[in-house]
Amino acid sequence: MEIRFAREEDLDQVNVLRKQVNDVHVEGKPEVFKPGFCDELRDYIHVIFADLRQKIVVADDGGAVCGFAVLNHITRPENPFMYVRDFLDIDEFAVDEGHRRQGIATAMIRFIRDYAREQGFSRVELNMWEFNQGALAFYEAAGFTTYRRYMEMKP
Numbered sequence: 272m273e274i275r276f277a278r279e280e281d282l283d284q285v286n287v288l289r290k291q292v293n294d295v296h297v298e299g300k301p302e303v304f305k306p307g308f309c310d311e312l313r314d315y316i317h318v319i320f321a322d323l324r325q326k327i328v329v330a331d332d333g334g335a336v337c338g339f340a341v342l343n344h345i346t347r348p349e350n351p352f353m354y355v356r357d358f359l360d361i362d363e364f365a366v367d368e369g370h371r372r373q374g375i376a377t378a379m380i381r382f383i384r385d386y387a388r389e390q391g392f393s394r395v396e397l398n399m400w401e402f403n404q405g406a407l408a409f410y411e412a413a414g415f416t417t418y419r420r421y422m423e424m425k426p
Contacts, residue, residue, distance in 0.1 A: 272375065274382040277327035277339070282316045284336035285327060288365045289316065299402035328382060330366065330375045338366040338375045340383060345396075359387045361397035364406075380413045 277285060296304040319325050319341055330338030341363040347356040361383065366376045387395045397415065399406050
C-alpha cells in the first residue's frame with residue numbers, strides 16, 4: 272500500500288470513491304444531498320486537481336485507488352472577532368467499502384499530518400455530518416477533537 276499525491280490518471284478511480292461518499296450522504300441527509308453522481312460532480316475532480324491550493328491524496332493498492340482525501344489550504348483574514356486563520360482542511364475523505372479496517376485510513380491521516388507539518392500548518396481541520404457515526408469514531412480515534420458544532424432545528 273502506497274499513500275501518495277494523486278496523478279491525473281487516478282482521477283476516474285477517485286470518482287468511484289466520491290460516488291460512494293455521495294451515496295452515504297444522500298442516505299443520511301436526503302433533504303440536503305442530491306442522489307446520483309452527475310457529470311458536474313464527476314468533472315469537478317479535475318477542477319480540484321488543477322487548483323494549486325488543493326491536493327488529492329490517494330491510497331494506491333497495486334495500481335488500484337482504494338482511498339482518497341482532498342486537502343484544501345484555507346486562509347481566513349483577520350476580522351474584529353478572529354485572528355487570521357491559515358490551516359489545512361480535509362474537504363473529502365474516503366476508503367473503499369471493501370478495504371476498510373485495514374489501516375488505510377490511519378495511514379492516510381498520518382501522511383496528511385506529516386504533509387501539514389512539512390508545509391508549516393499549525394492545524395488540520397475537517398467537518399463531517401453527524402449521521403456518519405462510523406466516521407466520527409474513526410476521526411476521534413485518529414486524534415481529531417470537536418471544537419465547533421453546527422446544529423439545526425426543524426420548525
